[in-house]
Every structure is written in structure tokens, then in C-alpha cells.
Amino acid sequence: MKAFTYERASDPAAAARIVAAKPGAKFIAGGTNLLDLMKIEVETPVHLVDVQDLDLQRIENTDGGGLRIGALVSNTQLAADERVRRDYGVLTRATVAGASGQLRNKASTAGNLLQRTRCPYFYDTNMPCNKRKPGTGCGAIGGYSRQLAVIGGSDKCIATFPGDMPVALRVLDAVVETINGQGQRRSIPIADFHRLWGDRPEQDTVLKPGELITHVVLPRPLGGKHFYEKVRDRASYAFALVSVAAVIQPDGTGRVAFGGVAPKPWRVPEAEALLPRGAAAVTARAFQGATPTSDNAFKLPLATRALVSVIAQAKA
Amino acid sequence: MSDFLEPGVSRRGLIAGSVASVAVANTPARSVAQPTTKASEAPMMPVRFTVNGQQHSLSLDTRTTLLDALREHLHLTGTKKGCDHGQCGACTVLVDGQRINACLSLAVMHEGDEITTIEGLGTPDKLHPMQAAFVKHDGYQCGYCTPGQICSAVAVLEEIRAGIPSHVQTDVAGKPKFTAAEMRERMSGNICRCGAYSNIAEAMIEVAGAKA
Numbered sequence: 001m002k003a004f005t006y007e008r009a010s011d012p013a014a015a016a017r018i019v020a021a022k023p024g025a026k027f028i029a030g031g032t033n034l035l036d037l038m039k040i041e042v043e044t045p046v047h048l049v050d051v052q053d054l055d056l057q058r059i060e061n062t063d064g065g066g067l068r069i070g071a072l073v074s075n076t077q078l079a080a081d082e083r084v085r086r087d088y089g090v091l092t093r094a095t096v097a098g099a100s101g102q103l104r105n106k107a108s109t110a111g112n113l114l115q116r117t118r119c120p121y122f123y124d125t126n127m128p129c130n131k132r133k134p135g136t137g138c139g140a141i142g143g144y145s146r147q148l149a150v151i152g153g154s155d156k157c158i159a160t161f162p163g164d165m166p167v168a169l170r171v172l173d174a175v176v177e178t179i180n181g182q183g184q185r186r187s188i189p190i191a192d193f194h195r196l197w198g199d200r201p202e203q204d205t206v207l208k209p210g211e212l213i214t215h216v217v218l219p220r221p222l223g224g225k226h227f228y229e230k231v232r233d234r235a236s237y238a239f240a241l242v243s244v245a246a247v248i249q250p251d252g253t254g255r256v257a258f259g260g261v262a263p264k265p266w267r268v269p270e271a272e273a274l275l276p277r278g279a280a281a282v283t284a285r286a287f288q289g290a291t292p293t294s295d296n297a298f299k300l301p302l303a304t305r306a307l308v309s310v311i312a313q314a315k316a
Numbered sequence: 317m318s319d320f321l322e323p324g325v326s327r328r329g330l331i332a333g334s335v336a337s338v339a340v341a342n343t344p345a346r347s348v349a350q351p352t353t354k355a356s357e358a359p360m361m362p363v364r365f366t367v368n369g370q371q372h373s374l375s376l377d378t379r380t381t382l383l384d385a386l387r388e389h390l391h392l393t394g395t396k397k398g399c400d401h402g403q404c405g406a407c408t409v410l411v412d413g414q415r416i417n418a419c420l421s422l423a424v425m426h427e428g429d430e431i432t433t434i435e436g437l438g439t440p441d442k443l444h445p446m447q448a449a450f451v452k453h454d455g456y457q458c459g460y461c462t463p464g465q466i467c468s469a470v471a472v473l474e475e476i477r478a479g480i481p482s483h484v485q486t487d488v489a490g491k492p493k494f495t496a497a498e499m500r501e502r503m504s505g506n507i508c509r510c511g512a513y514s515n516i517a518e519a520m521i522e523v524a525g526a527k528a
């Protein structure tokens with residue numbers, strides 16, 4: 001690990017100011033993704049601003065009938081919240097499908113949104129990777145790509161966003177709230193938060209340097225039945241090959257987003273409008289224009305089958 | 317470890333990776349990543365926390381993980397280093413009552429915290445009920461993962477009691493139960509190479525029953 005200096009911030013704008021002003025500075029929350037990557041020197045911050053003392057630890061009711069989740073709320077706390085379990089079951093389900101009990105105790109809401117890809121070439125500093133080192137090429141294109149994106153990638157990068165909780169946030173139309181070093185706040189719809197890689201795979205999200213996530217806001221509950229179907233290589237404690245987050249209404253309409261398939265939680269409004277016509281209609285539209293590799297083409301039928309299972313459970 | 321990357325590639329990458337990390341300990345130069353700042357230049361910081369009821373004040377290189385602080389500085393070697401990447405659970409300790417992976421946390425992030433390690437749960441003369449149940453049910457073979465398993469198991473029963481939901485619950489709005497399926501799911505962050513899983517789940521169910 002490269003050496004770094006460390007401090008604990010006591011207010012959000014000050015934390016943002018320090019990170020914006022100091023090249024190579026980063027926030028640290030739970031540390032479960034950042035430290036992992038620092039150990040192998042994929043991340044090499046020179047200064048860490050620990051945000052654990054900030055007053056962003058609560059889940060509050062909003063005037064609009066929704067919830068405002070502090071950026072530091074742990075995955076465990078979020079999944080266990082009575083209101084989340086009752087009204088946003090898809091979020092509890094997605095959150096407890098991720099990582100392990102130990103990790104969820106530390107993983108923060110903001111850190112989970114910002115976790116980096118699990119592309120094996122990104123982790124292996126001996127290999128080319130445009131995301132880790134812009135301009136070096138992409139080891140995964142033409143390489144081993146079983147886990148990687150089937151849609152939304154570019155000729156520079158075909159990595160996926162690996163997380164679970166944000167797939168549910170996408171279905172719920174959550175909004176990410178931030179603050180910058182000048183104290184300015186902005187609200188970013190989750191649909192716009194993660195980027196498609198294009199020519200700049202090194203940039204995962206639309207956040208600016210030093211911009212601090214303060215909250216994630218959920219609109220009022222959707223009703224319906226909530227599902228998170230995660231398909232992985234073992235029954236627990238593995239990243240998704242494909243996941244489906246869905247809220248299905250009694251009349252068969254609903255919302256659906258896919259995880260493990262694209263650089264961001266993948267939700268296509270025209271596709272979910274086809275839910276009453278069945279899973280195959282939805283996935284045909286959702287994955288229209290997909291460019292799978294021979295290693296990961298299995299994800300397309302797998303996504304359909306996962307959605308078949310969700311729709312069958314919704315009818316049961 | 318490879319389960320969190322890509323089976324095919326990462327096995328190769330991982331073997332290369334572990335060779336490289338052994339090399340780093342023995343030789344100053346390696347091609348992958350240059351040696352970091354010399355020890356003398358590394359930023360040091362004071363930190364104070366309580367381990368098993370005893371206060372400790374340390375001055376540490378900021379890079380020191382909680383795991384290394386416990387093992388290398390406080391010589392509490394019960395907590396084990398397995399993968400050092402949060403993937404195996406051998407380093408599980410309790411911080412303010414919650415289980416975490418000590419390897420993915422910096423020691424300096426724990427100012428003022430109360431840490432419990434396997435050494436603080438029970439003693440050879442007065443075993444914690446979970447330790448006794450692991451012995452009774454043969455919840456281990458080589459024993460390397462056991463301290464992490466036991467710390468995790470103790471926390472799991474508290475988590476179920478607190479109503480924290482899990483992936484195997486059909487109704488996440490309801491109360492979780494002390495079933496074998498719950499134990500297995502909730503213990504999935506603790507890998508046992510000897511495969512003592514079913515005995516571990518039995519030990520946990522016995523302790524849960526005794527307490528429930």
C-alpha cells in the first residue's frame with residue numbers, strides 16, 4: 001500500500017473542500033472497497049478524509065412520503081429499517097443479497113454506489129486496463145469476459161457495475177444528493193448517476209472531484225410485490241452474474257432493472273412496459289443491440305429466465 | 317479469493333498476485349509496484365481503543381489495518397489473517413458489538429472503539445458458550461478459521477435476535493428465525509477450507525436454543 005495521510009472530517013462541506021483542494025485525496029467510509037484496492041495499489045490516494053463522524057447516519061421520512069437515507073447508513077442498517085422492509089422490500093432484498101454480514105455492517109450507502117468494477121483485469125496490475133490506467137488498452141476485450149457487460153460497454157471497456165443495492169435504487173427512481181466544497185448541493189437521479197464507459201472508462205459516475213454524497217432519497221412507496229432475484233456461481237457471498245430487481249403490480253405491470261449486465265443498473269422504460277406480455281418480450285427489448293462475447297452470451301437467456309421466475313412468483 | 321473476481325482468469329492472476337506479495341516482503345524491489353514510502357517517511361498517527369476491556373494507545377503507520385494492529389502490535393494472534401481482502405472472514409472481530417472484517421479497516425479509523433477478539437470471548441478455563449459448542453460439535457478441523465467463525469457466530473445470533481433480515485427469509489418484513497438455513501446464509505462470509513460447515517451450524521443452533 002502507498003503511504004498516505006489521514007484525517008477525520010466533522011462537517012460535509014469541509015470534507016468536500018479538503019478532497020477537492022488536494023490532488024490524490026479521497027473520502028473513506030467503510031473502507032471495504034477502497035482499502036481492498038489500495039492494498040493492490042489499484043487505488044493510491046495520498047490523503048484520506050474519513051467521513052464516519054459526519055451527521056449522515058439516519059433514515060428520515062420526507063415531506064413527499066418517501067425516505068431520505070444518510071450516506072453513512074450501513075447496508076445492515078438500511079436493510080433492517082422497518083420502513084424499508086415494509087415499503088421498499090426490493091431494496092432490503094437487494095442489499096442482503098450483497099457481500100457478507102461482516103461487510104454489510106461496514107459498507108455505507110454512498111460507498112456501495114461507488115464500489116468499483118470486479119473485472120479481473122482491473123485488479124491485476126500486470127494487465128492492460130483502460131479503466132485503471134487510461135490508454136493502456138482493455139485486457140477483457142478478446143480476453144476472458146464471462147463476468148463482463150453484454151450491453152452498454154464501449155470499445156474501450158466492457159466492465160460491469162457489480163453492485164446489488166443500486167439495482168434496487170434504480171427501480172425505485174432514487175435520487176443521489178451531494179455537496180461540493182463551496183457548499184453547493186445537487187440532486188442526481190440514479191438513472192444519470194453511473195456512466196456508460198464511452199471513451200472515458202476511468203470515470204465511473206458523474207460525480208466531480210471532491211463532491212460528497214450526503215443522502216439518497218426514495219420517492220413515495222410504489223406498492224406492488226418486490227423482488228430481487230440474484231443468479232450467481234454459489235448460493236451466497238458472490239457477485240451477480242445476472243440480477244433482476246422488480247416491483248410488480250397486481251395487474252401485471254411494473255418496473256424492472258437488471259444487474260451484472262452493464263456499466264450501470266440496466267433499466268429500459270420501453271422494455272418494462274412490456275411486462276404484461278411476459279419475460280421474453282421484456283428482455284428482447286431491454287437487451288436490444290446487446291453485444292455479448294462468446295464467454296458471456298449466456299447472460300441473455302439467463303436474464304430472461306430470472307425474469308420468468310420473478311413473474312411466476314408475482315402471480316403465485 | 318478468486319470467487320470475487322473471475323474464476324478462469326483470477327486463479328492465474330491470483331497465483332501471480334500472491335507470489336508478488338511474498339516477494340514484496342522479502343526483496344525491496346519488484347516490478348509490479350515500486351516499494352512504497354520508506355518506513356521512516358511513512359505518516360504515523362496515534363490511536364486509542366479498547367481491546368477485550370483493556371485500553372491501548374498506539375502510534376501506527378496510517379496503513380496499519382485493525383488486523384495488523386491486533387496481531388503485530390498487540391500480539392493478539394487469535395484473530396487470523398487469511399486472504400487479507402475481506403473474502404474469507406478469518407479476521408472477523410466485534411467492534412462495538414458488530415462483526416467486521418478487521419483486514420478491511422484501518423486501525424486509525426477505530427479511535428475510541430471497543431473491540432472484542434476471540435481472546436476476549438472466553439478463556440480456556442471458562443469458555444464462551446459458542447466456543448464450548450464448537451468443541452462439542454467438532455465445528456473445525458485445522459482450526460485456522462475458527463476464531464473468525466466463532467466471533468461471527470456470536471454476532472449472528474445477536475443479529476437474528478435484533479431482527480436483521482437475511483437473503484433466505486421469504487418475508488423480509490417478518491422476524492428471522494434461528495434455522496439452519498439462516499445460520500448458513502449469515503455465516504457465508506466465513507470460509508472453512510476443512511468444510512466444517514454443518515457442524516458449525518449445529519453448534520450455533522444449540523447455543524441459540526439454549527439462549528432463546
Ligand SMILES: Cc1cc2nc3c(=O)[nH]c(=O)nc-3n(C[C@H](O)[C@H](O)[C@H](O)COP(=O)(O)OP(=O)(O)OC[C@H]3O[C@@H](n4cnc5c(N)ncnc54)[C@H](O)[C@@H]3O)c2cc1C
Nearest residue numbers: 029030031032033034098099107108111112114163164213
Ligand atoms: C469480498 C467482497 C464481496 C462483496 N460482494 C458484494 C456483492 O455481492 N454485492 C455488492 O453489491 N457489493 C459487494 N461487495 C462490495 C461492497 O458492497 C462494497 O465494498 C461496499 O459497499 C463499499 O462501501 P464502503 O462504505 O466500505 O466504501 P469505501 O470503500 O469506504 O469507499 C468506496 C468509494 O466511495 C467513496 N466514498 C465513500 N463515501 C463517499 C461519500 N459519502 N461521498 C463520495 N464518495 C464516497 C470512496 O472515496 C471510495 O472511492 C463486496 C465486497 C467484498 C470485499
Ligand code: SF4
Nearest residue numbers: 119129130138157158
Ligand atoms: S473491461 Fe474495463 S475494467 Fe476490464 S480490462 Fe477492459 S478497460 Fe479494464
